[in-house]
Structures are given as structure tokens and as C-alpha cells.
Amino acid sequence: MAFRLFKKSILMVLREKKQFTVFCLMYTILIFWTSYSIKLVLAQPGSGIASTSFFIALGVGIFLSLLYSWIIVRRNSKTIATLKCIGWTNRDLNSLISGFILFTTIIGFIIVIEVLFHYAAIVGYLEAATAELNPGYMISPLILPLVSLLPVFATFLIFLTFQIIAILLANRKVLKVRPIIALKRVGE
Amino acid sequence: MPVDKDTMIEAIDVNKEYRRAGAIIRALGDINLTIKSGEFVLVQGPTGCGKSTLLNVLSGIDLPDSGKIIFDGENIARAQEARLSKLRRQKIGFVFQDFNLIPTLTAIENIEALLWPTVLREKEIENRAIAALRDVNLLERKDHYPVQMSGGEKQRCGLARAIIHRPRVILADEPTGNLDPESEKQVMDLLKKINKDMETTIIVVTHRGSLSSYASKIIKMDKGVITNIQK
Numbered sequence: 001m002a003f004r005l006f007k008k009s010i011l012m013v014l015r016e017k018k019q020f021t022v023f024c025l026m027y028t029i030l031i032f033w034t035s036y037s038i039k040l041v042l043a044q045p046g047s048g049i050a051s052t053s054f055f056i057a058l059g060v061g062i063f064l065s066l067l068y069s070w071i072i073v074r075r076n077s078k079t080i081a082t083l084k085c086i087g088w089t090n091r092d093l094n095s096l097i098s099g100f101i102l103f104t105t106i107i108g109f110i111i112v113i114e115v116l117f118h119y120a121a122i123v124g125y126l127e128a129a130t131a132e133l134n135p136g137y138m139i140s141p142l143i144l145p146l147v148s149l150l151p152v153f154a155t156f157l158i159f160l161t162f163q164i165i166a167i168l169l170a171n172r173k174v175l176k177v178r179p180i181i182a183l184k185r186v187g188e
Numbered sequence: 189m190p191v192d193k194d195t196m197i198e199a200i201d202v203n204k205e206y207r208r209a210g211a212i213i214r215a216l217g218d219i220n221l222t223i224k225s226g227e228f229v230l231v232q233g234p235t236g237c238g239k240s241t242l243l244n245v246l247s248g249i250d251l252p253d254s255g256k257i258i259f260d261g262e263n264i265a266r267a268q269e270a271r272l273s274k275l276r277r278q279k280i281g282f283v284f285q286d287f288n289l290i291p292t293l294t295a296i297e298n299i300e301a302l303l304w305p306t307v308l309r310e311k312e313i314e315n316r317a318i319a320a321l322r323d324v325n326l327l328e329r330k331d332h333y334p335v336q337m338s339g340g341e342k343q344r345c346g347l348a349r350a351i352i353h354r355p356r357v358i359l360a361d362e363p364t365g366n367l368d369p370e371s372e373k374q375v376m377d378l379l380k381k382i383n384k385d386m387e388t389t390i391i392v393v394t395h396r397g398s399l400s401s402y403a404s405k406i407i408k409m410d411k412g413v414i415t416n417i418q419k
Contacts, residue, residue, distance in 0.1 A: 001305060001307060004304055011297075012293065015292040015293075082290070086277065089273040090269065183243075183244065
């Protein structure tokens with residue numbers, strides 16, 4: 001049942017095209033920024049710029065997660081109230097809202113991974129193409145990824161934590177939505 | 189609690205007050221009424237007379253300050269939210285004035301949504317939704333979004349959502365308030381048909397006197413009290 005609600009939340013969030021695209025893009029940029037900052041911190045321990053960038057990324061990340069959860073509940077308050085009227089429990093609604101939040105972040109993460117794979121592929125291709133045109137050119141034996149696996153994995157854990165906080169906040173807000181809102185007239 | 193087996197809903201000494209801008213407004217005062225199974229009840233009265241509040245407390249959407257609401261033999265006046273949700277999912281169908289369809293879902297998905305949190309299989313839910321759409325003559329619109337439907341079609345979709353789980357009672361708050369006369373007749377005829385064919389108790393809140401011919405009981409309200417009950 002919870003899996004079905006998660007599936008339905010994906011269906012619903014994908015149909016909110018504008019909101020989904022904007023937040024997905026923002027998460028993608030933030031996840032990349034955080035991963036890259038972690039890479040810099042690991043590469044140059046003690047670097048002020050790298051750690052400042054990392055902490056700014058974290059701050060923006062938590063702010064965006066909380067903002068997204070607030071927007072989702074706020075924009076869907078009438079839908080939530082209607083679903084409560086027709087018999088959905090707070091638990092059912094929490095599954096749905098959690099799906100909205102998690103799916104957007106997961107897609108942002110997948111896009112970052114895709115970009116990193118494509119970066120490596122493009123660099124490899126260019127190296128090979130250059131070597132083909134210039135017989136003397138030495139192909140680099142090691143193509144360094146833009147961001148290695150450790151910073152990406154650490155970023156995933158950080159954003160997962162942010163999303164859990166956002167889900168808890170959204171769940172509290174869902175509890176406060178009264179079903180009676182569904183019966184209020186527009187403008188009343 | 190001994191109750192007449194034909195009694196669907198009973199309100200006993202129900203009171204409800206609101207606080208608005210510092211003033212206390214009595215929305216319901218000492219309401220006593222009995223609605224029997226299979227009745228078609230109209231609750232009529234001017235704006236602000238408490239008829240929507242009555243509907244809300246009868247369905248457990250709002251709780252009374254005092255008194256009892258016996259719904260199908262169970263006092264729901266002090267029930268927990270989880271219990272009330274279960275009761276609404278199993279026994280009550282809602283029809284809203286503003287239709288309250290979810291804009292990101294198609295007609296059939298809006299109807300199915302009621303049963304998504306249940307253990308029923310997807311195919312069973314789909315079959316029930318199709319049957320409900322057929323009952324309200326809206327099957328050809330099943331894949332349309334609310335924005336692609338007229339007011340009458342949206343309300344018929346809302347009606348299909350209200351009957352998908354075969355409820356004991358349908359509560360309708362001004363169901364024809366946003367409809368043209370032709371759509372109003374279609375919706376009221378459908379409610380009457382559901383009342384007759386499925387023996388569902390129907391409670392309609394309206395300020396329109398023109399709907400009286402559909403009712404088997406008319407409750408008139410004014411200033412939070414029942415002024416008259418006609419059978």
C-alpha cells in the first residue's frame with residue numbers, strides 16, 4: 001500500500017511539470033556544487049575557499065529542502081484536505097508527500113551521476129580522437145573524473161538527511177491541515 | 189447503545205460554537221434529529237444558518253462542542269481522527285460544491301484515489317472506478333483532466349468518486365451551487381437514482397428551494413437551530 005502511494009506520488013509530481021523541473025534543476029546544481037566542494041576540501045585540506053563553498057552549499061541545500069516541503073504542503077493543502085475528507089489518514093498522506101520530496105531529490109542525484117559519466121566519456125572520446133589525428137599524441141592512461149565517487153556518495157548521504165528533515169517538517173504540516181478546508185468556498 | 193436498526197445518523201443535543209474576531213457565534217444550538225437509512229434529506233436555510241456546520245459534524249469532519257452524533261450505531265462525537273478517516277472511507281461519500289477534483293489526476297484517477305490507500309488490487313480499483321463512471325454516464329471522459337471538463341461533468345466525476353466504495357451515506361454540500369440548471373437536474377437525478385438503486389442515504393445541503401421535490405425529508409434551519417422538519 002505504501003509502495004502504491006509512492007508510485008502515485010511519482011505520477012502526481014511528474015505532472016506538476018513546472019514545479020518539478022525548477023526544483024529538480026536546483027537540486028541538481030546543489031548536489032553537484034556540494035560534491036565538487038567536498039572534492040576540493042579533500043584535495044586541499046585547510047583551504048578557506050573550499051570549506052566556505054562547502055558550508056554555503058550545505059546551507060542552501062537545507063534551505064531549499066525545507067522550502068520545497070513547505071511549498072508542497074502549502075500548494076496542495078486543498079488536495080490534502082479533500083483526501084482527508086474522503087478517508088485518507090495522516091499516514092497515507094505522509095507517504096504521498098514523502099514520495100513527492102524524495103523523488104525530486106533522487107532525480108536530481110541521478111542527473112548529477114549522468115553528467116559525471118558523460119563528462120568522463122566525453123574526455124575519453126576527445127583523448128582518443130586527438131590521438132587518432134596526431135599519431136605522436138600520448139593518451140592519458142588515467143582519465144580523472146570531475147568528481148570522484150567518495151564526494152558524490154557523501155553528498156547523497158547529506159541530502160538524504162536534509163530530505164528526512166524536510167519530510168518530518170512536511171508531515172507536521174500535513175497534520176495541521178484540517179479536512180474542513182475542503183468544504184470552504186473559494187474566497188470564503 | 190440501543191438504536192433503531194433503520195436509524196443511520198442521530199444527533200442528540202448537538203451544540204457548536206465558533207469564535208470569530210473575538211465574538212462567539214452559535215453555529216448549532218441543541219440540534220436533535222434522526223436520519224433513517226435510505227432517506228433523501230435536504231437541509232435548507234439561508235447563508236450562515238449552520239447547515240454546512242451540521243453536515244460537517246454529522247460526517248466527523250468537525251467535532252461538536254457537546255452532544256452525541258450516532259453514526260450507524262457508533263458515537264463519533266469524540267472519536268479519534270484515524271477512526272473518523274476509516275469511517276469516512278468505508279461509509280461516507282462526499283460531494284463538494286467546488287468539485288475538489290485533483291487537477292493533476294485524470295477523471296478515473298480522481299475516482300480511484302479514494303481506494304489507493306486500501307489493500308484492493310489495482311485492477312479491482314480500476315474496475316470499480318469504471319463502473320462508477322458508467323453509473324454517472326461519464327465513461328467517455330475517463331482520461332480527461334478536470335480542466336478539460338465542464339462544471340456538470342466535474343460534478344458527475346465527484347459523484348462517481350463518492351460512490352466508488354458503495355457508501356452507506358452520501359453527504360453533498362451545495363452540489364449544484366456552481367452548475368447551470370441543466371447540469372443541476374442531471375446531478376440531482378443521479379443522486380436520486382443512487383438513493384433508489386443503492387439504497388444510499390443522501391443528505392444534501394442547499395439554499396435552493398427548487399430541489400425540494402427530490403427529498404423525502406426537508407430540514408429547515410435558521411440561526412443554528414432546526415426550525416422545521418417536513419416529511
